[in-house]
Amino acid sequence: MEERIAQPAAVAAPPTFLRANAEAIAFVVMAVGLAVAPFFTYPLFLMQAMCFALFACAFNLLIGYVGLLSFGHALYFGWASYLAAHAAKVWGLTPELAILTGTATAAILGLVAGSLAIRRQGIYFAMITLALAQMMFFFALQAEFTGGEDGIQAVPRGYLFGLIDLRNDVAIYALVLFVFLGGFLLIYRIIHSPFGEVLKAIRENEPRAISLGYKTDRYKLIAFILSAALAGLAGSTKAIVMQLASLTDVNWPMSGEVVLMTLVGGLGTIFGPVVGAFVILAMQFKLSVVGEWVLVIQGVIFVTCVLLFRRGIVGEITARFKS
Template identity: 85%
Template sequence: MQASSSSTAGVVVAREPSFLQRQGEVIGFVIMVVALIVAPFFTYPLFLMQAMCFALFACAFNLLIGYVGLLSFGHALYFGWASYLAAHAAKVWGFNPEFAILTGTLTAAVCGFLAGSLAIRRQGIYFAMITLALAQMMYFVALRMKFTGGEDGIQAVPRGKLFGFIDLSNDTTMYIFVMVVFLAGFLLIYRIIHSPFGEVLKAIRENEPRAISLGYKTDRYKLIAFVLSATLAGVAGSTKAITLQIASLTDVNWPMSGEVVLMTLVGGLGTIFGPVVGAFVILAMQFKLSSVGEWVLVIQGVIFVSCVLLFRRGIVGEIAALFKR
């Protein structure tokens, strides 16, 4: 066991990010924060709040696929059901926004644990298909249950008062709150990635049999990563429901799972800032091309194929590779 620990320590030291990489990440984070602060002066705050929610969703998904190598086609389950429970808690139960978001987040964590316990028994395409099947099953549950509102969803969700005295009905206050939630989630994911736990996840992604030979129970690590990813997706879904004041079937349907895959690949799979950039690019494109109707899906498809064929690292991945060269 001692030999295994020393071998693992060697792997972790070898994978420590360089000083220049850390410096680049710090600069990137500062630029992102400054951009989020000044952005409301140039575009709609509601659009930016929605984009930050989806950026956190994409970052949560990237934690699973980019650093563990597990492709989930059912992440809409955690995003959507967290959205429903947060909206229901705020509107029907009268919870303050922080408790409504906590309710949705706990719902996503429980769903993630149950789904992950089943899905991690298989690998590759079988894992992906199990996650998709579970998500679609819960989609039909959402369609039939009364509290979800069926095809109408839960509308007119009150934003309420944060901690009982901070009124979130004001867009500026709500924007600051969403930005804090997004940055907190982003920093948490960054810490996970650069922790010893994160190094084990990367080792599992690169060579699972070797990680097993070093004494790690990889299924346990994959389940923890799955639950963390689902929980953070739940934070994003809950915050989105309070921000946009609606939870609908769109949040839990399979195209939402496909959209978060697209955001991650366009931005840069396995990069810390890639999902954020991808989320803003895809949502901005949808916003600008809303007048073309269903053709926006065709345009998204073309962009997806182009990224896969020409920019396999994604936007941030290609920029990072350019600076390395």
């Protein structure tokens, strides 16, 4: 039998008491770890990593649980960060409204791109999402408000709800942690809902799901919009935190990077994308001295993961524990 993306056995096991508990424990460890981490390492790095982790989780919702490889997720991440930055800087909205603006933009873009892309399957789906993202990259390059090569710089962090000054390091960190954990729990909830079960059924056998009476296109589209919106939430938050929205976030290498993070961590695992995002970002951080070689190293990781390490870090660990 053909080996699929995201090993079904790893996720399709019945949710036993122990298994559910293991996930709860892992979640608590992650939340506490992230809450105390700023005492040990750079908070800015952690906040950036959490934004990328949420981005990767959103991407994983599609590839891991519906089997759809979107190769253009930078579109939602990047455009959301542009809109959030613009809303905060030019319209003077409070940060939560700016983030909401970015997220809503991503959801709308997801609706449009998703309804086009789900008209084809498999490999074509990946090519269509990539091409649409490239089109929107050119729009971003030409549009006035994006600031072209400069991007939107010096975005004000502002006052959350008009009250809390986000220039305060603790406040901004708490906001990012809240957004990340909230997004993560939402994705967890989606995956384990009846809706999520239908998504997994589509991944396993779409014709069968259709014959059972499910309108699979509608399920795929909703999953796509959710994934785009969550990617947008990550992008908007990043724009506020880093006070910058730029072409890098909307260009195709960013789409490749989120695929890489998810692949390294483990496709179709809940914690995999988080681990992958931290690993890849830490690597880039450490390797910034070697400059252009980062591209080569990323390529080598891609090739190694696909050939030898398809379950990713978290996938391997769970597989070890089971056997």
